[in-house]
Amino acid sequence: MGQLRLICCRLLPDAPGSSASPPLLPPGRRRLLLWLLLFIMLALWLCMVYSCASAGSCAASAAPGLLLLGSAPAARRAHSPAALSKLLLLRTPPGSKGQLSPDQENDEDEDEEDGGGGGGNSNGAAPDSLSPISSFLNGSGTKKLPQAVIIGVKKGGTRALLEFLRIHPDVRAVGAEPHFFDRNYERGLTWYRELMPRTLDGQITMEKTPSYFVTKEAPARISAMSKDTKLIVVVRDPVTRAISDYTQTLSKKPDIPTFESLTFKNRTTGLIDTSWSAIQIGIYAKHLENWLLYFPIGQILFVSGERLISDPAGELGRVQDFLGLKRIITDKHFYFNKTKGFPCLKKAEGSSKPHCLGKTKGRTHPNIDQKVVQRLREFYRPFNMKFYQMTGHDFGWD
Numbered sequence: 001m002g003q004l005r006l007i008c009c010r011l012l013p014d015a016p017g018s019s020a021s022p023p024l025l026p027p028g029r030r031r032l033l034l035w036l037l038l039f040i041m042l043a044l045w046l047c048m049v050y051s052c053a054s055a056g057s058c059a060a061s062a063a064p065g066l067l068l069l070g071s072a073p074a075a076r077r078a079h080s081p082a083a084l085s086k087l088l089l090l091r092t093p094p095g096s097k098g099q100l101s102p103d104q105e106n107d108e109d110e111d112e113e114d115g116g117g118g119g120g121n122s123n124g125a126a127p128d129s130l131s132p133i134s135s136f137l138n139g140s141g142t143k144k145l146p147q148a149v150i151i152g153v154k155k156g157g158t159r160a161l162l163e164f165l166r167i168h169p170d171v172r173a174v175g176a177e178p179h180f181f182d183r184n185y186e187r188g189l190t191w192y193r194e195l196m197p198r199t200l201d202g203q204i205t206m207e208k209t210p211s212y213f214v215t216k217e218a219p220a221r222i223s224a225m226s227k228d229t230k231l232i233v234v235v236r237d238p239v240t241r242a243i244s245d246y247t248q249t250l251s252k253k254p255d256i257p258t259f260e261s262l263t264f265k266n267r268t269t270g271l272i273d274t275s276w277s278a279i280q281i282g283i284y285a286k287h288l289e290n291w292l293l294y295f296p297i298g299q300i301l302f303v304s305g306e307r308l309i310s311d312p313a314g315e316l317g318r319v320q321d322f323l324g325l326k327r328i329i330t331d332k333h334f335y336f337n338k339t340k341g342f343p344c345l346k347k348a349e350g351s352s353k354p355h356c357l358g359k360t361k362g363r364t365h366p367n368i369d370q371k372v373v374q375r376l377r378e379f380y381r382p383f384n385m386k387f388y389q390m391t392g393h394d395f396g397w398d
């Protein structure tokens with residue numbers, strides 16, 4: 001340091017009246033050398049910040065406000081600017097929901113924080129939450145409106161799909177459900193865009209809100225945002241879906257009537273209560289008609305909720321193709337967790353640890369009277385047939 005000061009002093013013009021020794025270089029060269037020195041210092045500082053990011057350890061001290069989401073192995077995978085930008089995100093403090101605070105109503109995905117693995121601004125952090133350094137390293141990263149949306153269906157397996165998809169380096173997604181096209185539309189597209197994570201060119205911005213599929217206004221609204229939006233629907237046997245839906249409600253309100261009694265308007269005549277949302281949501285053909293008024297069928301991908309469990313890599317292959325992504329998510333990313341009874345990720349995004357969905361996903365369903373289940377199967381059959389016809393895909397529920 002003393003030597004540096006000596007060199008600087010001898011390079012800099014002498015203060016008037018000083019009796020310093022004669023400068024080493026002529027003034028023109030001195031200025032050039034000074035600029036060079038400054039440039040080297042800046043480069044060294046940037047190197048330090050970058051290597052901290054790669055080591056996954058010292059970012060917080062090197063640059064206050066910059067937190068690393070990835071552990072060292074994840075960071076080592078960060079070769080591309082896109083991957084680096086995924087790594088360098090500022091998260092709101094644990095427990096904070098940031099700008100987006102979905103009211104945890106009965107129809108909410110209670111597992112949202114599972115999505116905090118770093119594939120995006122999972123908790124809807126405030127729009128300007130990136131520090132100048134991370135913004136700089138984020139390159140041209142900007143918040144964009146989603147190019148692809150998982151629109152449904154509730155209890156279909158939407159969280160699993162989003163969690164699996166976000167391990168792709170070219171996918172960035174909001175973890176929480178924005179509910180923009182149903183509950184928050186009046187807030188405007190600027191509000192909506194601010195919820196999105198920053199993306200680089202070539203990265204896809206995504207969100208999931210399963211209630212869109214049954215929202216009358218949603219197709220027109222999404223089409224008004226962009227008629228090119230790619231839509232994904234995870235569908236599941238409507239009977240199991242209804243029971244899953246009921247199980248969620250029951251977990252919050254243990255005093256509700258039985259599934260059997262809610263199913264019927266009149267149990268003696270066997271008349272189904274189609275006004276009960278648990279039943280209504282499963283009439284997929286009816287809801288789909290509404291979407292086809294605004295989107296061609298080829299712009300909607302139907303993911304089998306059943307296959308997402310039995311063959312997650314296979315379904316993810318179809319989704320990656322549909323989104324125009326390289327097939328990066330493969331068999332290698334999954335393992336079957338016997339305790340959970342579901343496929344889980346060998347490594348969650350931004351982590352080296354295995355990751356299963358939370359305890360609100362894959363709940364044990366109550367036993368339902370088989371006669372009621374049978375009656376529901378009969379009820380859904382014609383709608384299912386219509387749905388298979390419309391989508392050109394037999395989901396095998398009958």
Ligand SMILES: Nc1ncnc2c1ncn2[C@@H]1O[C@H](COP(=O)(O)OS(=O)(=O)O)[C@@H](OP(=O)(O)O)[C@H]1O
Nearest residue numbers: 109154155156157158159160244342343361362363
């Ligand atoms: N890998 C994996 N792990 C755990 N759970 C999985 C998985 N893949 C699909 N599923 C099924 O996802 C069902 C919940 O669906 P959603 O995430 O769409 O629910 S929500 O609408 O967002 O609340 C959930 O429903 P329940 O079994 O009734 O809890 C699961 O069956």
